[in-house]
């Protein structure tokens with residue numbers, strides 16, 4: 001059961017890593033359109049580029065919350 005929890009946490013981290021490493025940071029991760037300089041939104045599909053930083057922080061915090069109670 002303990003190893004299953006760790007494997008599940010690693011699996012979630014792997015999925016998140018693939019999700020953010022696969023698309024090029026120079027373009028829109030949703031439609032692959034090139035970012036227009038200081039534009040915070042993708043002009044093609046409305047993707048919000050600034051959200052990436054918030055998601056990254058949220059993912060790290062969630063990972064700590066998941067591993068904490070199970071490990072101890």
Ligand SMILES: [Zn+2]
Pocket residue numbers: 028029030031032033042043044045046047
């Ligand atoms: Zn886009």
